[in-house]
Amino acid sequence: MATGGPGEDFESFVRRHFHTLEKSLAMITMDAESAADAAQDTFLRLYLRRDEVDKLNDPVAWLYRVGINRCYDYRRRLKRAARLFDRLTVAAEADELHEHWAPNIDFISLVKRLPKQQRIAAVLFYQADLSTKEIARVMHISESAVKSHLQRARERLRPLVEED
């Protein structure tokens, strides 16, 4: 991989995963702004280790795990790190982002009320389309634990899809 800048592999990997990661993080934290920071930070960390990406066992699991960790980092101000710089110019869009993201109120209230582990599992499953095996690697729990989180989340979310 090129060392002089983001190589092609890095770029295609970013393109493939960026939007889904950012959206998933926003839905996990219910905070678009810290999700945006965390997504940028995650890809920066990946960029810094771009030569090692192929050495990671499971780059996708790494990405989500780091992304989720970063989110909570941001939320507790450990490291207001690596705000990327093009993002500066879109800082003004933070409010805009809130306006543009207008999720259904029932959806919000149900997802918000999911316990954190269930919410993470549900977002990774329904939004990021990860398999239960991948989610297990992201969350560092067993696949059966993932399934039980999903089962509970599904029960709580069922009203969203049963109306019709």
Next chain:
Amino acid sequence: MDIQVTDAKLREVFKQNAPPSNERHLAAALRPDRPEEPGRAPLRSPKATRRRWTLRTAAIMAAVLVLVAAAGIGAWKIVSHVGQDDWIIVINDPVISPTTGGTSTTAEAEGLLATVTDGVWELRVDRWGRLDNVRLPSDWLPETAYVQMEDPTTFQVVISEGGTRVSIEGDWGVHHHTVEGERSSADSDRIWYDFDISAGGRFVIWQTADGLQAEETIYGSGRPMLRSLRGSLVKTGATEINTGESSLFPVRVDGKWGFIDSAGTIQIEPQFAGVRRLEGEGGLVGFNEGLCAVQLVKDGPWGFVDTSGQVIIEPQFDLAQWFSEGLAVVRNAGHWYFIDETGAMVLGPFSGAIGFSGGLALIVDEEGGPTLIDRKGSKVPEVEGPDGLRLSIAGGYSEGLAVAYTIEGAGSAPAGLAGYVDESSALVIEPRFSVAGDFSEDLAPVGVGENDDVMEYGYIDKTGDWAIQPQFWLANPLSEGLAAVAVKAKDGVRWGYIDRTGAWKIQPRFDEAHDFSEGLAVVWLDNTCHYIDTTGAVVITVQGMGFDFAGGVARVGGGFDGSPSYIDRTGSVIWRGE
């Protein structure tokens, strides 16, 4: 309904309700660096904290208090942490025994806090400290070190923002001085404020049988203390005080924004189409450094008002942020500038800017390169280390140290390792951490590990030695003597709080735990948000989301409707959002 069908429909619902794709964010992620300067290390902008020596002392005091109480020792002992590992008892001073007899409870802390109310006080300075034996600024001197003065003097002391800020003014010798500070800790015995001046200083209040006593100590840079004065603290009749920042909180009424005080009374009538809010950092801060950015008309330009609601800087900016360290970030016609309190553009144009923190600000210059600048607008140079090592400073200083990251291709260290530099830009802590946070209360949380899968967080002291061995899944900076840390549990992680020795003070049982602020911390348990006190006891439970306390008030309620509600320290709702 069949599980597969439910899942398919839920996938659809999730995607319909996701935030829109942001192409600019993708572009930023693709180009995290300037292509023409591949070796540039990331710039980071940690949040600066202003805590200094005193919190360390306060933490030590608290620890000793517990020890003394447990041992049933009647006399009051104070220790000073003088080396890496050795704790020595310095004095045995019954003069400043707490009137409570040495037990510490929240109720008693509340008692002292309740006594020190907002308003104008007098410090009747009648004795000065002999500083011959002072070794550290954090040292607490025995009463025997203080000598009665022949001609006592009086300083004016203004306590504001629910007791969280202090401002002191008075003559000492030929000098007139003014210092301001922020409350850093409080227990049943003493309330501590840290001064916001270069070398630091403290204002400490304690109760004696004869009333309140207080100490003003100014730290030095060549010696631990420049002076230390004590006297009785007496409230004067005056009630007119200049309310400072954070004492007003933005509220929305019929779509217009105004401001309430900490009692929930409207102080600035709702009249603004927009107020610039600092959200997502634990609260919602309208005023910063006495000014708040507002929009007079919807989609109109931004200007600034003062705490009386009067326009101080005419609306003229496409966007305005908040004042920090005397300057505010604004944007006009796509260019970013820093303005001073008169509205004059003093730095810029840039193509991006984040406000000053710890003396430095992150900007994107017009060529697109991210750079740290100082208050004069000068670029912060790279730091040279030993063996050809080069580092780039990541953000502002906190407690005299700033995080710096190694630059790729320079020296033997791999790129992206974090160390710390001092204010002369000398590398003082070797770059060997994967993640590094700001120093707070003399310790910094850092992460080590080959990659995030095995990363563990611990705390280092200012020599770079481990103060608390790496063992946590995540670790926050110390705040008010406690640090929120997470450990792996069977089904995820659990958060609790440790003290500066690494001992658990509040067992890890929370799903989420935030830093302590004004003696209370936000925690989440079973999907419910609570405020706990420093013993771990739940004191307030809120519906929805709670934010940190500031000025005796906390914002509560979800972030989506944009109309905040507020509670006081008892959990009473002082304002209900529309």
